[in-house]
Amino acid sequence: MNGARAERGNDAGGSRSFLIGLGRGAAGAMLFGIPMLMTMELWQLGFYIERWRLLLLLIVNIPLLILLAHRIGFERTSTLAEACRDATIAYGLGIVIGAAVLIMLGDIKPHMPPSEMLGKIAIQSVPASIGALLGRSQLGGQSGNDEHEDDGEEDEEQGGGAVPDEISTSYSRELFLMAVGALFLNLNVAPTEEIILIAYKMTPWHALVTIGLSIAIMHGFVYAVAFKGTHEISKETPWWHAFFRFTLPGYLVAMLISFYVLWTFGRLDDTASTQMLMSAIVLSFPGAIGAAAARLIL
Amino acid sequence: MTTTANKRHTEVKEPHWIEWATGMVSALVVVATIAWVAYQAWTHDDMQPEFSIAITERRQTEGGYRVAFDIANKATATAAAVTVRGEILDGGNLVEDADVTFDYVPAESKSSGAILFSQDPGTREVRVRAVGYIDP
Structure with a gap:
């Protein structure tokens, strides 16, 4: 924890911890997404799912990710803007990892129609993005939570016990x-x-x-x-x-x-x-x- | 409300009224669900799947002829691998037949599909019927 806090000041450390965070997010997307990426029914759903239901699922995922990021976060996020940023990163990671694994598995090939490719990736991006957020928070452990980015607000939590030891969870x-x-x-x-x-x-x-x-x-x-x-x-x-x-x-x-x-x-x-x-x-x-x-x- | 202190979660003693309200509504819904399923269990009798088929569309397609239909299962038992055969009959003589298999026709539900013939039946009789199924 102390090491992480000492690094926080300089830019190189900041970007390095950001990259580590990205890695953890990618690992989480893999870990939580693999069961779905290797499920035949989900590939098929990719092309026969009704498009407006898929659209609804993709849109519902956005506030869900933001709230989740706000709650558990890539870092322990304090502002809505940070939560949005983390949610965006997680969604992006979910899409990239989903696409990469599907291509690797030979489930997406160049001759396929674009709608099929998009459908397959879109449907996988939802669980993978949740996985990316969870991965960052769960795989990161304590040190992950303390690695704040340099946004000037870090002093807020410094007083006393660094992290407030009593957070109340609303119903x-x-x-x-x-x-x-x-x-x-x-x-x-x-x-x-x-x-x-x-x-x-x-x-x-x-x-x-x-x-x-x-x-x-x-x-x-x-x-x-x-x-x-x-x-x-x-x-x-x-x-x-x-x-x-x-x-x-x-x-x-x-x-x-x-x-x-x-x-x-x-x-x-x-x-x-x-x-x-x-x-x-x-x-x-x-x-x-x-x-x-x-x-x-x- | 849950209070998290030093990684232990303790439910606070004086909850907000909305928590009780949510609890009550949930309890009602869960009890209603259980009652509904219990009623089903009570009145559940061993029925065999019963199919009725209604032709919904007959249309010329590229290189063939499509007869679309709905298959309904009125019984409370689900059938799997339901084979439906379509036949074109000309005065009792079989001119052409084609099969289609449904993975499932759920109880009290409807599935739809189509049979593709190579020729236009015209005024000849088209018969579509279920020829077999297995229990899931």
């Missing part, structure tokens, strides 16, 4: 983190045929058990099992307080994200409402785990 932000976690895991599994196949194989009884287990796992992940970052409930508060205020809304968020992702990938078209619900329940299972994990990790 909406907590729900937002759950949405990001759910979205990320959903993007991983939703395009595969298995999700709808599972939904078709399941009877309503299976679905009931899945709902119960998803909620139980969500609650257990955050409150019961002592992972790093586990949320604690103060002794006097009954357990069901947190259950009602966080776990159930979290499950609802996971469910809504599941519906959104399924709709985006055209899995709900011409389908009966019961079947839609079944697919959403199946997809909410990984979604719930992602949401719970996001609360712990981010």
Whole structure:
């Protein structure tokens, strides 16, 4: 930490740490994006997904990245402008890494029509850009958070304990983190045929058990099992307080994200409402785990 | 609201009313979902897939003739690998047939597809029917 802080003053150190940050972002985009980059269904979605649904997904990704950058950041960003900058970098990295890997895998070839290439890259850029942001914050660890760029505002946090040791997470932000976690895991599994196949194989009884287990796992992940970052409930508060205020809304968020992702990938078209619900329940299972994990990790 | 102090998160004791409101709405939706699925489970009876096919479009295409159709499955069971055969009949004699396979025709849902013939059926009879499926 001290080394990083000493470097901060001079320009060379600054640009070097920026390059390191870019590297971490690229690594994150790879790490989190590879499962999707190597999924056949996502390549196919690249050319048959309805263009306005793809457009909506790409646009929704922008505020999502900005909020995420503001929350976890490439660096611990303080201003909106910095968050926008980081989000832009992450999106750019996502597009570049997505394109590079798809070309390397031979999935994009020169003879293909431009719309197919663009579609494939665009759809991959969403998870890859989230991965780029996560990679920078998660792979960077503590030192990553302290490497501020030279923008004159660095003195603000210097007083006392450098980083304020008590940050309060607002409720909406907590729900937002759950949405990001759910979205990320959903993007991983939703395009595969298995999700709808599972939904078709399941009877309503299976679905009931899945709902119960998803909620139980969500609650257990955050409150019961002592992972790093586990949320604690103060002794006097009954357990069901947190259950009602966080776990159930979290499950609802996971469910809504599941519906959104399924709709985006055209899995709900011409389908009966019961079947839609079944697919959403199946997809909410990984979604719930992602949401719970996001609360712990981010 | 969650307070993060020294990397430990503790839920504060006096939450904002909006947190309770969100919790209540979520609880209602989750309970409604469970009730809906439970109702489905209760009334779920083992049905076999039942198909009905409606021709939606007949059109001359380049080098052939396209008969587009919707296939609906009215039952509560999903069918996989549904093979649909289209036939041109001339007074009971088979003139041409062509197959198409649907990966899935979900329960109580509709899928659409088309059969491509090499010739215009004209006034001859066109028959489109499902010839088989497997359970998913």
